[in-house]
Amino acid sequence: MRAQRLGWAPYALLLPSLAFLAVFFAVPMVRAFGLAFRDAGGDWTLASWRTMVDDAGFREALRTTLILIVLIIPVQFVLAMAMALVVNARLKWSGLWLYVYAIPLGISELAAGIIWLAIFDRQGWLNSILEGIGILDRPFIFLNYQERGWLIFAIVLAEAWRATSIIMIILVAGLQGIPRDFFEAADVFGATTWQKVRRVILPMLRPSVQVALILRTILAFQAFAVVIALAGSGTTVLSAEAYRWYYTIRDSHVAAAYAALILLLSVACTVLFLVLLPTREEQMG
Amino acid sequence: MTSVARDLPASPGVETRSIGGHRRARVRRRLFSRGLLYVAATGLALWVLAPIYLITITAFSPRPVVYGYPKEVIPSQFSTDTISFFANATGVLPSLWRSVLVAVVTLVASTIIGAPAGYAIARFAFRGRNAFRLTVLSTRAFPIVILSIPLAVTFIDWGIYDTVWSVALMHTALALPFTILITSSIFVGVPKDLEEAALTLGCTPATAFLRVVLPLALPGLAAASIFTFVLSWNEVFAAVILTLRERTLPALVLSQLNDSPIPFRFAAAWFMMAPSLLFIFVIRRYLLGLWGRVSR
């Protein structure tokens, strides 16, 4: 049998990427676990993990991270679904709506955190407006470090504002993959809007929803700058603790333990979503 | 009541009344739900735009107004005082330059390294293609956090810790999986026929790529590059871990956040946000293609 011409070409094209990913993904991954599970002398130990768990910031960080994920993701999905349905409804200026909803896609966590700081600050916009329309008679201190509820509320709003776009885009792309006949068929059978969403759109969007959920959860575990911008030292999350241990305390072993924990939680959630929300091929396979 | 229905030729006479009634009700309900949709669309747009508006008028107010309370939703004076205060603060301009440099290096490097792989996935059926795709997809599950800390140690060994290069390398690694997947979907979008036509017209595979595929892929590649630029421009965790003095703009802002005056922060937020707004606007037509298809 004759060899296929240029059979080596695709591998040559992949080589730079593979090499780069090996050096900057695979090796650091292994080293991260090495850092987390070994001491400065190179012996295997769980000391860093013990330090991490015993630290005062750990429980606070873990709890806040989980609370944020549990709150942010449903809010984002409802918002993103509403935006996606609006974009898909073929209103006038449909390109404009898509663009407007997509704007936060380009805004960083840090910028978003500060933008919402301008709103929730004691002398910020929210107080100005609430006082202006007479709901408050003097500024309320939302971002009070004793008052975790408001801190978390502000962070949830900032994250929902910033990171809904990406879910919206994924959902719109998914919606556009659904043939319009399906909606028309549902119309013919007299389905209400709610029925259409539940019976037609959601089931068909399942793969998109799965992707968006996984992506968002992984990113939410890394929430960092938005928390620092809004809460300062009022509360903390896992990434912020990793940063603090690396940067302030200068213990890269504990920092790596935090990083490894974030990775393990991300992977666990990914697997959970894959199991809970099987797409059609997976159900059949 | 029946006058509407009578104009409709298809309605049989006997049932005119009820059909006309239903139809009118349906039309009314349609109009109502249409209206409701516009209300929802506008509401959602306000939710997105209001914070942007507020930070913009804050950034363009003089400093006393930024400190002042209560604030006015309709600004009474325009001033670049706050912005120039930020721009002239120590370290801001150099860090701005570094941010641009890192982002440009990142987009160039990730395109040069990633686009060939994207092309290979798009055009060749080869053993290991799916495994490679899956590997690339799964890199998404690796948080920046877990890469940054060991890489900081590595970069210290290499002697490039606390330089723009370390951040650029890290950002390239972050951007690379996206570049590979995005470019592959762009190349899939260039019909294979065109490339083959070029081959039959005397091109080598290389000249066919340069003369036919590349010009056609260019707008998409440009959009993808802009996206990579934004990704790097916005990234802060790796930047703040991998630098001490050679801060990029977000790293500088973050590390000084809690010690900096309020106008500095607000101007910084506006400054970091503004280019992204422009870039997202430039690539708005490609958003669905870039993100939607890639995330399948």
Next chain:
Amino acid sequence: MAEIRLEGITKVFDKKVRAVDDVDLTVADQEFMVLLGPSGCGKTTLMRMIAGLEYPEHGRVLIGGRDVTDLPPRKRRIAMVFQSYAVFPHLTVFENIAFGLRMQRTPKAEVTRRVEGAADLVQLTPYLGRYSAQLSGGQRQRVAVARAIVMNPAVLLMDEPLSNLDALLRLTFRAELKRLVAELKTTTIYVTHDQVEAMSLGDRVAVMREGKVVQVGTPMAVYDRPATQFVGSFIGSPPMNFLRGRTERENGYARVHLGAEALTIPALPARTDGEVLVGIRAENVVAEATPTPGAIAARTEVVEPLGSHLLVTAIVGDQRLKIQARTDFPAQPDTPLWLRPEPDKLRWYDPATGQEIAAG
């Protein structure tokens, strides 16, 4: 100008699908050869191997006596018209047609002259400055043709070039293409699944099925004497009728039993005995309204007036066949009629293999 020889060409996809299976085919210099077959029969793959866009696992491709099996497309002196036309959207019509010449570093003045000549030949001169997006489907098709012929290729390959046009345009372009290729005298291979196109264009037609060439011949020969049952039913509209029958010889005469009816005929192919498939084209059966000697009794099932003639579906025993009748034939559904096949137009097939049983 060149002869094409394919020797034992085999192409296997994914290690199991034999897309092209041991094909031998010779196309004479200046000949117009049509590869005809249903989709998935391997005709396009075969053409792509001649072009050099695919490489065969086994066999050789010779163009003008030169073994080009291992050469890339650019070294084969071929030009190809794609089904999608593959007009480069980022280039003007002029630049599209000039593309190949520019790759050969042809002097500028000559490029202009030849592009204008080719454009003139396909009546594209007014559109030279336009881009693909500003052209109609028919104009794009002409660009694709001009881009190929401007190269003066030794071999012109066309992959279903008319299939994306609407029916009326296809008819016009078919004749135009035939004139053009006849003028150029380039050896041409043309792939299509449309048997009418194949018949009207080809000097010869190669009918393909499941990766193999089943029959090669002039359009009339392939139509008149299909080598297999498949060819008979693929070519012609309506397809050739095939009736199950049983043969019997009796002192110099032969008889075919079709159910209860029997047809007496002067001769049978030597090797027939017992069960056969009798092939007959619709226009080779004479319909009679009254019993006639040499005719078999049948019943009219459906009558389709087609303007120039009637297409009658008749039932003989438990078998259906379609016949052509003159427009004045008094056909009514559910009435009897008598069918008289022209004896020299009867074709005989082996019911087990579908192969023609050669006349004896």
